[in-house]
Amino acid sequence: MEESNTKLTKKGGGRLCCICNQRRAALKRPKTLEQICRECFYEVFEEEIHQVIVDNQLFKPGERIAIGASGGKDSTVLACVLAELNRRHNYGLDLFLLSVDEGITGYRDDSLETVKRNEVQYGLPLKIVSYKDLYGWTMDEIVKMIGLKNNCTFCGVFRRQALDRGASLLKVDKVATGHNADDIAETVLLNILRGDIARLSRCTSIVTGEDGPIPRCKPFKYTYEKEIVMYAYFKRLDYFSTECIYSPNAYRGFAREFIKDLERIRPRAILDIIKSGEDFRISTSTKMPEQGTCERCGYISSQKWCKACVLLEGLNRGLPKMGIGRSSRGLNNDPKKDKYMKQGNGTKSIENKQCGSLDF
Amino acid sequence: MQLTLEFGGGLELLCESVKIHKVNVDPPNGPEKFIMKDLLSWVRTNLIKERPEMFMKGDSVRPGVLVLVNDCDWELSGQLDTTLEDKDVVVFISTLHGG
Ligand SMILES: [Zn+2]
Ligand SMILES: [Zn+2]
Ligand SMILES: [Zn+2]
Numbered sequence: 001m002e003e004s005n006t007k008l009t010k011k012g013g014g015r016l017c018c019i020c021n022q023r024r025a026a027l028k029r030p031k032t033l034e035q036i037c038r039e040c041f042y043e044v045f046e047e048e049i050h051q052v053i054v055d056n057q058l059f060k061p062g063e064r065i066a067i068g069a070s071g072g073k074d075s076t077v078l079a080c081v082l083a084e085l086n087r088r089h090n091y092g093l094d095l096f097l098l099s100v101d102e103g104i105t106g107y108r109d110d111s112l113e114t115v116k117r118n119e120v121q122y123g124l125p126l127k128i129v130s131y132k133d134l135y136g137w138t139m140d141e142i143v144k145m146i147g148l149k150n151n152c153t154f155c156g157v158f159r160r161q162a163l164d165r166g167a168s169l170l171k172v173d174k175v176a177t178g179h180n181a182d183d184i185a186e187t188v189l190l191n192i193l194r195g196d197i198a199r200l201s202r203c204t205s206i207v208t209g210e211d212g213p214i215p216r217c218k219p220f221k222y223t224y225e226k227e228i229v230m231y232a233y234f235k236r237l238d239y240f241s242t243e244c245i246y247s248p249n250a251y252r253g254f255a256r257e258f259i260k261d262l263e264r265i266r267p268r269a270i271l272d273i274i275k276s277g278e279d280f281r282i283s284t285s286t287k288m289p290e291q292g293t294c295e296r297c298g299y300i301s302s303q304k305w306c307k308a309c310v311l312l313e314g315l316n317r318g319l320p321k322m323g324i325g326r327s328s329r330g331l332n333n334d335p336k337k338d339k340y341m342k343q344g345n346g347t348k349s350i351e352n353k354q355c356g357s358l359d360f
Numbered sequence: 361m362q363l364t365l366e367f368g369g370g371l372e373l374l375c376e377s378v379k380i381h382k383v384n385v386d387p388p389n390g391p392e393k394f395i396m397k398d399l400l401s402w403v404r405t406n407l408i409k410e411r412p413e414m415f416m417k418g419d420s421v422r423p424g425v426l427v428l429v430n431d432c433d434w435e436l437s438g439q440l441d442t443t444l445e446d447k448d449v450v451v452f453i454s455t456l457h458g459g
Contacts, residue, residue, distance in 0.1 A: 015436060027433035035436055073369070073455075182455075229369065229426055229455045230433070241370040241454070256456065260423035 019044070026234070030224045030267035038234055045231055049219055050085050056206050058217045061092035064172040068163055068216075069097040069118065069126070071111030071240040074178030076118060077228050078220060080237060082176065083122045096170050097122075100162045101130035102155060103138025111240040121238065129166035131158055135312055145315060157307045161299055167214045179218045182225040182259060185270045188277035189255045197280070204277040211291055212300050224270065226263075361385050361394060361446050365403065369454035371425070374415055375407045383407075396427070397440040399450065414454070426453045 017025045017037035025035035029044075036044070052058070059065060067082060069075045079097060086093050099115045102108050112128065119126040132138045135158060142154050167175050184204060191200035202208060207217045220228065232239055262269040293299065294306035301307070314321065365381045372379045385402055387394035397419060408415055416422055420440055427434040428451040434442055444450070 024432070025436055026431065028435040225424075225455045226426060229453055233368070233426075233428070233451070233453060234431075241368070257423070260456075264423045 027227075027230055030226050030263065031222075031271065033267070041227075041230070041234070045223075045227055046081055046085060046088075049081055049223060050089060052206075052222055053085070053091075053219055056217075058176075058207065058219060059091055059093055059174070063092075063174060064094045064096065064170065066096045066098040066127075066167050066170050066172040066175045067124070068175055068177045069099045069115050070178075071099070071114035071118070072178070073229055073232050073237075073239045073241065074180055074183075074220065074225075076114070076237050076239040077232050078176060078178040079118055079122050079124060080235070081231075082219070083124060095124050096172060097124045097126040098163065098166045098170060098172075098175065099126065099128045100159050100166065101128050101132075102159065103131050103140055105140055108139075114238060114240040117238055127166055127170050129162050129169070131162065134158075134162055134165060135308070137312075137315060142315065145318075146321075154311055157311055161306070161308045164213050164299070172214065175214055175216045176219055177216055178220055180220040180223050180225050180228055181270050181274060182256075182263075184218070184221060184277070185273040186252070186255045186259050188273050189259065190252060191277075193251075193255070200277060200280055204274055221274070222271065224267075361387055361391065361444070363399070363444065363447070364449045365407070366449065366451040367453075368451065369426075370456070371415060371452050371454045374410055374412070376409055381407060394444045395440065396429070396434065396438075396442040396444065396450075399444060400440070414456075415452070421452065422456075424454065424456045426455060427451070428453075 015025045015035055017023050017040050018034050019036050019040040023037035023039060026038045027041060028035050029041075065082075067075060067079050069079060079095075082093075082095055085091065086095060097115060097119055099112060101112060115126060115128075118124070130138075139155060146154070163175060187203045188200065191197075191203055204221075206221045207215055209215045231237075259270065259273070291300055291302055294301040294304075294309055296305050296309045299306045299308065305313070361384070363383050363385055365383060367375055367379055367381075375381070383406075385394070385399070388398065400416060400419065400421065404412055404416055414422065415425065421427060427439075429437055429442055429444070430449055431451070
């Protein structure tokens with residue numbers, strides 16, 4: 001450590017932190033372009049998130065909160081920071097880790113090992129819900145049946161619902177997810193590219209699903225991915241970073257790359273895209289679907305059967321294409337309710353983040 | 361010149377899942393001037409075994425790959441122009457994998 005310090009000074013990279021003016025700067029903040037040292041970085045990183053939590057009243061004292069935990073960088077840093085802020089600022093929260101086991105050999109089983117270590121490292125009780133228990137199918141079995149096309153539809157729909165079911169088993173008041181500013185900017189772009197104004201206005205909300213069983217919130221809405229990864233690196237946090245073996249969503253990949261290219265030229269672009277997404281809300285007159293419950297399983301649904309039940313029915317009847325793509329043939333043909341689908345251009349829902357990474 | 365190169369955030373998968381590489385590099389323009397730009401092309405030729413486009417774009421790293429030289433963000437030291445010295449530690453971390 002000593003050695004590398006002298007070396008850096010020699011190299012001319014030893015500029016001082018612009019906050020404390022004492023220690024050597026360790027990174028350039030994308031949000032502000034400030035050059036700051038490691039210690040000041042921890043401080044501003046954590047306190048900015050605290051400020052977002054306070055300003056948006058994300059939590060109330062005494063609440064039970066599940067952190068959607070994939071073992072990846074975002075949710076690992078979220079667990080670490082929320083545990084720390086809860087102590088430091090006396091939020092009075094009962095925090096839990098909640099993970100979904102999709103049943104993907106060599107991917108999820110490994111990342112769950114990371115989450116199990118996080119349980120010990122942060123002292124947060126862990127609950128794992130599995131596709132196999134909930135639906136009778138693992139992702140490996142589903143892929144064997146349907147092949148590699150469309151498997152992300154299953155993953156996205158099942159995971160979203162699995163998380164809700166896990167959350168209700170834990171009796172939590174809210175689920176916090178690790179979606180960061182880059183993720184949200186990317187989703188704004190994708191929704192614009194698809195002309196999906198209903199989702200465009202929802203995707204920038206810091207709290208969603210308040211009308212559903214369990215609301216979700218995004219404490220990292222304004223947190224840059226670069227800073228999350230730097231934080232995890234400097235603190236030597238234990239996270240898992242292998243791509244889901246069933247993943248690729250090419251369209252999302254391009255949007256991701258575009259955002260990263262923009263960020264290199266002008267890092268503020270990420271916050272500006274989020275801002276644009278928020279402002280679009282004003283002019284939208286698109287009707288949101290009526291919320292009812294699934295006749296089969298009782299989960300919230302704007303149609304007769306929820307998406308998971310439609311997909312599951314297809315799997316169990318050996319017709320795995322059922323429920324994929326345009327409106328689900330046969331099972332949900334209420335013309336009034338179908339209207340929303342058409343307004344949304346009949347496109348599949350854009351899952352937040354590609355399959356295998358944490359998207360709820 | 362002896363360097364320690366570390367790959368993380370999934371980039372290790374491009375170099376046979378080995379995270380830390382202790383390497384000896386012969387600076388092509390003499391020992392006085394070896395910069396990150398030279399190192400990147402050396403890494404691409406000598407360490408990256410698959411999907412180089414996940415690591416590089418043009419003559420720099422792919423946007424979304426973070427670089428630290430002796431635990432300092434390379435955006436503070438001149439990025440591609442950062443001069444390297446014997447025993448430096450260079451870390452590459454992808455931010456693009458998983459959440
Ligand atoms: Zn400082
Ligand atoms: Zn998937
Ligand atoms: Zn259902």
